[in-house]
Amino acid sequence: MKRAITALVGLGVWVSFGADTMASTEGSATSGNGVQQRLMDGNTRYAGACLSHPNQTEQRRTELAQGQHPFAAIVSCADSRVPPEILFDQGLGDLFVIRLAGNIMDxxxxxxxxxxxxxxGVRYIMILGHERCGAVEATIQGGETPGHIGSLIKAIQPAVDNAKNQPGDPLDNAVRANVAMVVQQVKSSPPILEELAKKGDLTVLGARYDLDDGRVTILP
Known part of the structure; x- marks a missing residue:
């Protein structure tokens, strides 16, 4: 027990000191319009089959062994066809990625x-939905759901309701509405994210990935 407590104390010291130090030294590198341009340039390479595979060397791995400095955070669906590091042609330590079915927020x-x-020190968050999302489609279809899938449906249902009766494709409308809903959830999450977003120090936006052509589009 004493050993476990000592380990936890050590972890706490690392989080409060080491990580804060990273934020103070790397924060400026993760802000600005250049972040989005870097992502979209990478997606252009991916969609055009001209991948450069940056930051995937042994040297890069060694550099990151003692700390990480991602320039953006991506919240995406768990769908196996939507891996952010590949879609944006990025490498080790470039993106802080959170993946949940339906790109939901919990x-x-x-x-x-x-x-x-x-x-x-990340100052750019993208909520990335995608074409023909199975989680959103299951929510539209309704019906009985096994296991914990019901909690997923419950999280997406408000977006599906908001998208009803809109012109166009019902599924794609719901995908876009779900992204917009999650963007607002992140922006309004107190105290850390909400405060920074209100001050204009944190960019939170939505995007949609097209399974057919591989392109990411920033949503309004």
Whole structure:
């Protein structure tokens, strides 16, 4: 027991000192319009089959062994076809990625974002939905759901309701509405994310990935 407590104390010291130090030294590198341009340039390479595979060397791995300095956080669906590091042609330590089916937001995801922002200095968060999302489609279809899937449906249902009776494709409308809902959930999450977003020190926006052509589009 004493050994476990000592380990936890050591972890606490690392989080409060080491991570805060990273935030103070790396924060400026994770802010500004250049972040979005870097992501979209990478997606252009991916969609055009001209991947550069940056930061995937042994040297990069060694550099990151004692700490990470991601320049953006991506909240995306758990769908195996939507891996952010590949879609944006990024490498080790570049992106802080949170993946949940339907790119939903829960307490664990919010805590992860707070860590990225408060300790790692991330100032750009993208909520990435995608074409023909199975979680959103299941919510539209309704019916009985096994196991814990019902909690997923419950999280997405408000977005599906908001998208009803809109012109266009019902599924794609719901995907977009779900992204917009999660963006607002992140922006309004007190105290860390909400405060920074209100001051204009944190960018939180939505995007949609097209499974057919591989392109990411920033949503209004």
């Amino acid at each position: 307490d664990a995801a919010l805590a992860s974002l707070e860590y990225a922002v408060d300790h790692l």
